[in-house]
Each structure stands twice: as C-alpha cells, then as structure tokens.
Amino acid sequence: MWNWFEKFCSPQALKAQGVLGMNARNYKIIAKNNNRRQYPLVDDKVQTKTLAAKAGINTPHLIGVIEYQYQVKDFIHIVKDYPQFVIKPAHGSGGKGVLVIKHWDDDCFVTASEKVLTFKDVYQHISNTLSGLFSLGGQYDVAVIEEMVDFSDRFKDFSYQGVPDVRIIVYKGYPAMSMMRLATAESAGRANLHQGAVGVGLDIFTGKTLNAVMHNMPIFEHPDTHADLRKLEVPLWREHLIIGAKSYEMTGLGYLGADIVLDKNKGPMMLELNARPGLAIQIANGRGLMDVIKKIDKTYPKGLTPEERVDFLLNQTQANPK
Amino acid sequence: MKNLFTVRKILSLCLCFSILFAIYSAYYKIKYWGFDLSPNRTANVWNIDAHISFKPTGEPIQISLGIPVSPTEFKILNEDVIAKGYQSSKDTEQGRINLTSPAQTLNQDIYYRLTIYDNEGGRGKLVDNEVQPPKKPVYDEQQQQAVNTILADAENFEGGWPQKIIGIFNQEPLNPTLSAFLPVKISERQRVQLMIDLLAVKGIPARMARGVRLEEGKQAAEADLMLEAYDGYKWRLYDIHTGKAGLPKNFIVFQRGGKSLLDVQGGVDSKVRFSVLKSVTSSFKLASHRASNNYSKMFDYSIYGLPLLEQNTLKWLMVFPLGILVVALMRNVVGIPTMGTFTPMLIAMSLVKTGFWPGFVCFSVIIAIGLLLRAILSKLNLLLVPRISAVVIFVILIMQFMTIIGYRLEWQIASSAVFFPIIITAWIIERASITWEEDGASNATKEIIYSMITAIATYFVISNESVRHITFAFDEINLVILFIVMLLGTYTGYRLTELKRFTPLAKKS
Numbered sequence: 006m007w008n009w010f011e012k013f014c015s016p017q018a019l020k021a022q023g024v025l026g027m028n029a030r031n032y033k034i035i036a037k038n039n040n041r042r043q044y045p046l047v048d049d050k051v052q053t054k055t056l057a058a059k060a061g062i063n064t065p066h067l068i069g070v071i072e073y074q075y076q077v078k079d080f081i082h083i084v085k086d087y088p089q090f091v092i093k094p095a096h097g098s099g100g101k102g103v104l105v106i107k108h109w110d111d112d113c114f115v116t117a118s119e120k121v122l123t124f125k126d127v128y129q130h131i132s133n134t135l136s137g138l139f140s141l142g143g144q145y146d147v148a149v150i151e152e153m154v155d156f157s158d159r160f161k162d163f164s165y166q167g168v169p170d171v172r173i174i175v176y177k178g179y180p181a182m183s184m185m186r187l188a189t190a191e192s193a194g195r196a197n198l199h200q201g202a203v204g205v206g207l208d209i210f211t212g213k214t215l216n217a218v219m220h221n222m223p224i225f226e227h228p229d230t231h232a233d234l235r236k237l238e239v240p241l242w243r244e245h246l247i248i249g250a251k252s253y254e255m256t257g258l259g260y261l262g263a264d265i266v267l268d269k270n271k272g273p274m275m276l277e278l279n280a281r282p283g284l285a286i287q288i289a290n291g292r293g294l295m296d297v298i299k300k301i302d303k304t305y306p307k308g309l310t311p312e313e314r315v316d317f318l319l320n321q322t323q324a325n326p327k
Numbered sequence: 328m329k330n331l332f333t334v335r336k337i338l339s340l341c342l343c344f345s346i347l348f349a350i351y352s353a354y355y356k357i358k359y360w361g362f363d364l365s366p367n368r369t370a371n372v373w374n375i376d377a378h379i380s381f382k383p384t385g386e387p388i389q390i391s392l393g394i395p396v397s398p399t400e401f402k403i404l405n406e407d408v409i410a411k412g413y414q415s416s417k418d419t420e421q422g423r424i425n426l427t428s429p430a431q432t433l434n435q436d437i438y439y440r441l442t443i444y445d446n447e448g449g450r451g452k453l454v455d456n457e458v459q460p461p462k463k464p465v466y467d468e469q470q471q472q473a474v475n476t477i478l479a480d481a482e483n484f485e486g487g488w489p490q491k492i493i494g495i496f497n498q499e500p501l502n503p504t505l506s507a508f509l510p511v512k513i514s515e516r517q518r519v520q521l522m523i524d525l526l527a528v529k530g531i532p533a534r535m536a537r538g539v540r541l542e543e544g545k546q547a548a549e550a551d552l553m554l555e556a557y558d559g560y561k562w563r564l565y566d567i568h569t570g571k572a573g574l575p576k577n578f579i580v581f582q583r584g585g586k587s588l589l590d591v592q593g594g595v596d597s598k599v600r601f602s603v604l605k606s607v608t609s610s611f612k613l614a615s616h617r618a619s620n621n622y623s624k625m626f627d628y629s630i631y632g633l634p635l636l637e638q639n640t641l642k643w644l645m646v647f648p649l650g651i652l653v654v655a656l657m658r659n660v661v662g663i664p665t666m667g668t669f670t671p672m673l674i675a676m677s678l679v680k681t682g683f684w685p686g687f688v689c690f691s692v693i694i695a696i697g698l699l700l701r702a703i704l705s706k707l708n709l710l711l712v713p714r715i716s717a718v719v720i721f722v723i724l725i726m727q728f729m730t731i732i733g734y735r736l737e738w739q740i741a742s743s744a745v746f747f748p749i750i751i752t753a754w755i756i757e758r759a760s761i762t763w764e765e766d767g768a769s770n771a772t773k774e775i776i777y778s779m780i781t782a783i784a785t786y787f788v789i790s791n792e793s794v795r796h797i798t799f800a801f802d803e804i805n806l807v808i809l810f811i812v813m814l815l816g817t818y819t820g821y822r823l824t825e826l827k828r829f830t831p832l833a834k835k836s
Contacts, residue, residue, distance in 0.1 A: 013826045018833035020821075026829075028659055029819040101765065129708045136711035138761075200766060221831055288831055 023293030025284060034298065038177065038259025039280050046256050047278040050095045050149050060255040062248050063274040065091070066152040077131045080150070081111075081124075089153035092131060094139040094146045098279075100195050102139025104130050105153060105168075118166050118194050154274060157267040163187050163205075163237055165229035167194035171207065171245055171265045171273075174282055174294065178253035178314050179305055180246045181297045183207045184289040185237065189219070190229045203227060204289030205234055210319060212242030216291040223291075243315060245273045250311035252278055262286075335817050342810035349803040362800050365793060372404065373541045374604040375579070377439040379589060381597035383431040388413075388593035390426040392439060393537065393582025405442040413437065422582065435594065443579060461527035474528060476504045481525075486570060488529050489556040489563070492522050493570035519552050519567055532557040536564060537588045538580040545603035550581065550588055630802060642799040648808040649798055650675060650789045655815055657781045662822025665778045666758050673751050674778070675785035681743035683786065689729065689743050690752075694775065696725050697756035698763070705760065719753040 019026070025034070046052050057064045068090055069083040084090045084106075092104040104127070105117035114122040122130075131148045133139070140146040160169040167188025174182045184206050188194045191201035198204045203224065206215040217224050217234040226233050239245060249263045252275065262282025265273050287294050309317060356362040379392060390413075395403070408415045413426040424439060466474055477495060480502055484494030495502055496518060501509075509521065519535050526533040533556040540551040554565045562583075564574050574580075582588045591597035630641050650672045657663045657671070665671050678686040700721045704714060729744040755775070763771035788794060798804055821829075 012830060013823075014830045014833035016821050016826065019826065019829055022829075022832050024821075024825075024829050024832050026819070026821040026825050027662065028822060032817060032819045132710065133708075138711050218831070221828065223831065288829065291832065293832060 023296030025294040034260045043257050044280050047280045048096055056255050060251050062251050065154050068150040071148040091151050091153050093149045094134045095149050096140035096146050102134055154266050155269045157269045162230050162232040165189050173249035173263045175249045175253055175261050176298050176301050177259050178250055179301050180209055180249045182286050182294055183209050184286045198285040205237055206290030212239035218289050246315045248273055248275050250314050338814045345806040345810050349807050352803045353801045372444045375441045375539055376602040378600045379437040381435055381591050381594035383594050385430050386593035387430055388428045391423050391590040393588045394424050395579055395581055403443050407440040409438040461532045463527050464524040473504050473508045488531050489565050490570040492525050497568055515552055534584045536580050537582045538578055539601045541577040541603055543605040547600040645798045645802050646789045646795050648805045650785045652808050653785045653788050655812055662824035663777050665781050666774055671778050671781035672785050673748050674782035677747045678786045679790045680746040685743045693725050701756050701760040715757050718757050722749050722753045
C-alpha cells in the first residue's frame with residue numbers, strides 16, 4: 006500500500022522543480038499566448054508548408070495534394086517521378102496515418118518498416134485519410150504527398166526504424182526546451198513517448214544529451230540498437246534553433262512545438278508544428294518547463310529577429326556557465 | 328497574471344453569492360413551503376368528514392358547527408363544505424362554521440370535509456390567562472355528602488386532581504358511592520360533565536373538548552370527548568378513560584368549552600357523525616400542495632408548479648450538473664483521460680436506468696460483441712462514415728438480440744440493453760477499435776477502463792436518492808455547481824495523475 010503511494014510525489018515537490026502541469030499549460034500558457042484563430046495554420050500541413058516557405062524555413066518538398074476520393078486512383082501519376090514518398094493526413098497528429106514508401110513499382114510498395122503493400126492497400130490508406138480516419142475530430146481531410154527526407158546518417162544507430170526528430174518547444178520566439186524522440190521496437194517505429202519511444206532531453210544551448218528516458222524511467226542506451234544515448238549530439242544546432250525561433254513569427258503562436266528532422270543534404274527541415282505540444286519533454290529533460298518560461302518572460306529581450314534571439318540564447322551559456 | 332486574478336475573483340464572488348442564495352432559498356423552502364432535506368419522508372394525511380344530518384322543521388335553517396381553527400398540532404391542508412343551497416361563512420374567532428339556508432323540506436345531509444396532516448413540531452399547550460374561577464355546582468345535602476366521599480376516595484389515585492377524578496370514574500369495579508351518585512343510564516357526555524362539576528368543587532376550572540380521534544377507517548362515529556382542565560396557567564387535555572395528560576398524537580380538537588359542537592335551528596334530530604380516512608403521502612408532495620395553496624405566486628413559477636410529467640423530466644435533468652461536475656473533476660483534477668468528454672456521464676445515466684450490475688454486465692457484453700464485429704468490419708476497409716453507420720446498426724441489433732434473449736430466458740440483465748445510448752456506444756466501439764489497431768489492445772482496454780471508472784464514479788453520485796432529491800427540491804444548488812465548474816476552469820494546479828507521471832522530476836533533486 007505504501008509502496009503504491011510512493012509512486013506519487015507531492016505537488017510542492019513538483020512546483021519546486023518548476024514542472025508545468027496540464028491545467029497550467031492550458032490555462033496560463035496556451036490560452037494566453039496562442040490565439041485560436043492561428044491554430045489552422047499549424048493543424049493543416051498544407052498551410053504550414055506554404056507559410057514556412059514564405060518564412061524561409063525548409064520543409065520536405067510537396068509532391069502533391071489529394072483532395073477528393075476520385076483523385077485517389079490517380080495518385081500513381083502524382084508520384085511517378087519520385088522513387089520515395091510520404092503520404093500524410095493534412096490534419097493528422099502524433100504521426101497517425103503517416104505512410105512512408107521507401108521504394109515502389111507498379112504493384113508493390115515497400116514501407117519504411119519493410120512492410121510490402123499492394124496498390125489496393127495504399128489506395129485504401131489514402132481513401133481512409135480523406136474520410137478523416139486520422140484527422141483530429143474525424144472531419145474530412147486531404148492527403149499530403151511529400152518527398153521523403155533523406156535522413157542524415159548521424160542518428161542511424163540511435164533509432165529503431167522510424168525517423169528520429171527533434172522537438173523544440175518555442176516560447177515567445179525563444180527556444181525553451183528540446184528533445185529528440187527515438188523510435189523503438191516497442192513503439193513500432195513511432196516517435197511517441199507514451200507508446201514506448203525513447204525521449205532524449207537535449208541541452209537547449211548545445212544540442213547535446215542531458216538525460217534520456219523510456220516509459221518515464223532514465224535509460225542510458227537504446228533498448229534495440231544499444232547505442233550510448235549520452236553520446237548523442239545534434240549537429241547544426243543553431244540552424245535547428247533558428248527554425249524554431251522563426252516559426253514564432255510565422256504562426257504568431259506564443260507557445261508551440263516544432264518538429265525538425267535532419268536531411269543529409271538540405272540540413273534541418275521542419276516537419277510540422279504543434280500548437281499544443283505535450284509535457285513529456287520535461288521528463289526527458291529531467292527538469293520543469295515553468296522555470297524556463299518564467300525566465301524568458303522576465304529577462305529575455307523582446308522585439309528581436311529570430312536570428313538575434315537564437316544568438317542571445319546561445320550567448321547565455323557564456324553569461325552563466327553551468 | 329493580474330487578469331487571471333480578477334477572473335478568479337469575480338467567479339469566487341459569484342460562487343459566494345450563489346451559495347448564499349442557495350442557503351437562503353433552501354431555508355425559505357423548508358420554512359415556508361415545508362420542503363424536507365431528505366427524500367422519502369412521509370406524513371400522514373387525514374381526511375375527516377363531518378356529516379351533519381337533520382330533519383328540517385320548515386323554518387329557515389341556521390347551522391353552526393365547531394371546527395378546528397389553526398390548530399398548532401396539525402396543519403390544515405384543505406377544507407371544504409358540501410352543502411347545496413346553503414350560504415357558508417367561517418367565524419375564525421369562535422372557531423365555528425355557520426351555514427344558513429331558507430326553509431327546506433327534505434332530510435338534510437351536509438358535509439364538512441377537512442384534510443389535515445401531522446405537524447410534529449407544533450405540539451404545544453394552550454396558554455390562557457383569563458380564566459374565571461369555576462362556578463361551584465349546587466348540591467343538596469345528600470349529594471354533597473356523596474361528593475365529599477367521592478373526593479376523599481379520589482385522593483388515593485395518582486396524579487393531579489383531574490387525573491384523580493378520571494381515575495375514580497374509571498375504577499373497576501366502580502366505587503359504590505360514585506355508582507350510587509351516577510344516574511343509571513349515563514352518556515359519555517354526562518360523565519364528563521360530572522367530572523367537570525366535581526373539579527369545580529375543588530375550584531379547578533375544567534371544560535369539555537370535542538374532537539376526532541384519528542383512527543383509520545373510522546366510520547360515522549360520534550365526536551370523541553376529552554377533559555380539559557386549567558392548571559393555573561394553561562389548559563391541559565386529559566384522556567377521560569386513562570387520565571393520561573396531554574393531547575394525544577392522533578386527536579384533533581373541533582370545539583372546546585361549553586358551547587355545543589353542533590347547533591341547528593330549523594331542524595330536529597340533528598347529529599354530526601365523523602368519518603376518518605388516512606392516507607400516506609410523501610412529505611415533498613404534501614409540501615408542494617400546501618405551498619401551492621399558501622404561496623401560490625412564488626410557487627406557480629417554480630418547478631413544483633408544473634404538471635407531474637414535466638416535474639419528473641426536470642428531476643432527471645436537475646441531477647446532470649452534478650454529474651458534469653464529477654466528470655470535470657475526474658478529468659481536470661484527477662486527470663483521468665476518458666473517451667469523449669461526457670461519454671462517461673451518458674453511460675452513468677444509462678446505469679441509473681438499468682441498475683448498476685445489470686447495466687454494467689450488459690454494457691460490457693455490448694462493447695465486447697461490438698468490438699468483435701468491428702474487428703471483422705475493419706478487414707473490409709470501409710470508408711469512415713459508412714463504417715461507423717454499420718457499427719451503429721450492429722449496436723442496435725445487439726441490443727435487440729439481447730432484449731429478446733433476456734425476455735425469453737427471463738434474464739433481467741440482458742433486457743436492460745435498450746437503455747444505453749446507441750450512438751455513444753457505437754462511438755466507444757469505433758474509438759476503442761481504432762486505438763486497438765494503432766496502439767495495441769492494452770491501450771484500448773485502458774481507455775475503456777478509464778471511461779468506465781469515471782462513469783461509475785458519476786453513477787454513484789447521481790444515483791443517490793438523497794442527492795437527486797436535493798438537486799431537485801433545492802435546485803438553486805445547480806447555480807453553485809455552475810460557478811464551481813467555472814472556477815475549475817481556472818484551476819492551474821497539478822492533476823493527481825501528474826503527481827505520478829512527473830515523479831522522476833521531483834525525485835531528482
């Protein structure tokens with residue numbers, strides 16, 4: 006009985022650590038900084054891409070959009086010049102309904118997880134996407150077909166299938182906290198922490214590992230590839246941060262999560278934005294988000310350009326060495 | 328931050344006002360409308376029929392009947408005179424009802440009908456300061472001697488003088504002196520008059536009280552008598568057979584003192600006979616009835632002035648805010664994720680209609696069968712809307728099947744299937760099935776179990792009879808709930824489940 010109680014901690018202890026709870030996030034952060042009118046900008050991947058292009062943020066190349074059921078059977082024509090492609094629901098969330106085709110010919114499609122699909126399977130998937138199976142609230146959706154990211158080999162050993170991506174929480178334009186999400190066998194190639202993916206908290210100043218967790222428990226090596234997670238370091242970290250910082254001006258959202266992947270040739274690319282990023286990032290970082298938010302509110306200057314903000318942030322390390 | 332503070336302040340203020348309002352109106356309803364805090368309290372309602380009959384003599388008729396006037400021990404719900412062709416007027420001061428009519432020829436039957444109910448709180452004594460010392464009766468020498476002997480013998484009985492005298496009058500076998508003193512054929516009334524006379528000898532004012540002993544099924548009985556004696560500062564009633572002091576629980580006084588119970592001019596052979604009919608009503612209904620008589624304006628615009636059917640619907644609705652509060656608490660304070668915001672409440676409502684275990688078992692079976700059929704359906708790769716439509720039809724068919732089987736096998740449990748909301752059930756199946764396919768069976772069962780836990784918690788709150796009574800009878804409480812829910816909307820503390828989720832962070836330092 007008492008053991009069971011020990012699984013809980015006191016609210017004071019959490020507060021002392023500056024942990025941001027769900028209610029506080031919704032009430033104090035999201036409701037204040039995120040205007041509901043701007044949500045469609047990030048909920049719709051087509052709009053996000055267009056905006057990102059304007060803001061000078063790299064995103065995977067858009068091959069085409071399928072809007073109506075009658076167009077579904079012609080998707081072969083859309084992708085015919087691309088040996089690899091990704092199909093996503095425009096209003097999807099949490100990686101639901103993302104189909105990654107590694108290579109294909111007329112009647113055989115191979116996914117990233119080496120599953121072989123027929124034309125009919127892919128057809129069905131797109132059709133389901135349009136009818137809203139994967140979208141928020143189940144409303145009608147469109148399918149986005151984009152070029153596959155040519156993933157950097159840097160993280161090959163750190164992820165079991167799937168795409169390792171960097172999630173940066175951006176508060177009022179300042180990158181506040183970041184983590185890398187690594188797929189595992191248990192999470193079936195997905196990068197959702199609650200499904201058993203590994204979360205690696207990254208130092209916001211350097212892009213190096215702070216802490217790694219799986220199922221809320223600290224770990225040091227990847228359960229499948231056994232790579233030492235402490236050695237993880239994200240290259241081009243400043244460019245990652247700049248994408249995050251720019252997405253503030255791009256969307257006007259004061260609190261958002263930017264998902265960024267690293268392309269071998271094109272560098273960091275923004276995959277999607279999230280107006281309601283989750284709180285698991287705190288566990289991955291081993292620290293609370295509230296402290297950082299308070300610090301940004303109080304001491305960080307306003308009215309800077311994205312690049313200036315990132316540089317201001319990076320200078321903080323020299324100002325207060327740990 | 329300041330902005331947030333004022334929102335909270337305003338809501339807190341509203342909450343305080345709504346609490347004050349709820350308390351005041353509860354007080355008002357209890358005090359003036361007679362509402363009860365607990366459900367199922369019953370009160371006895373007595374219907375007393377005084378049947379007056381006489382033969383007219385051909386002269387104009389005047390009838391005067393003693394009636395209870397605002398008795399403290401009972402509350403009068405209703406009174407009614409059935410007397411065709413008579414003009415009636417009530418004399419509240421004297422406690423009489425007067426009926427007049429021109430000459431009549433046929434035998435007359437007049438009914439005075441009274442509906443009263445117990446008022447447990449109102450059993451006091453009559454205080455009366457202006458009492459004249461009684462006129463001593465005049466006896467001849469022989470009688471005086473007998474009286475002295477009787478009084479001397481009465482000394483041996485317990486209690487005060489009224490009780491002593493009642494005691495000796497009811498002695499078995501009767502005291503020989505008293506036996507000789509009493510006429511051979513003596514009516515109850517004459518006996519009481521003799522008691523009053525003897526008390527007068529002792530200088531104690533006494534009088535007769537006529538009324539009705541409330542006994543179920545009393546038919547055409549004469550008025551019951553009691554002896555009332557003045558003990559120095561108040562009138563006390565005594566049972567003329569046992570000498571027990573005080574007003575019996577089931578006695579209502581129609582008339583006190585020397586005047587007769589019934590006076591009829593212009594008629595002969597007049598008599599009044601009482602019939603009593605008892606019925607038991609819930610005190611709530613009674614209160615509503617009484618309130619609608621006495622405070623009609625206020626009452627007509629409240630729920631309770633509505634027809635019963637609407638009242639029942641509203642009684643059902645009035646408990647929802649509390650269910651909503653429970654769901655809001657479970658989600659925002661406890662932090663239990665549920666399928667759909669108010670799905671648990673809808674399930675809880677169905678459980679109230681079916682009863683807990685039958686509903687629970689039945690619902691589980693519907694979900695299980697539904698998931699099985701849905702698994703087969705998913706192989707067919709249908710489009711979303713047709714697929715969910717198919718699930719809805721599945722659910723309807725399962726319900727139909729279970730109801731028929733339940734009826735045939737006399738299996739009560741299965742026949743409660745019809746009470747579950749079809750569309751909601753279908754969506755639960757659909758969502759659980761998608762979660763199953765995407766996140767595995769354990770996540771799907773978790774989602775269902777969390778929703779069921781919330782539903783069960785809600786069920787136990789809204790199925791409670793007292794809770795339902797209070798939310799209905801004192802419906803202002805819903806205003807309080809409204810502001811609590813709104814205040815909950817500004818709650819920024821941790822959820823209970825987060826205390827577990829973020830434990831690694833707290834343990835770190």
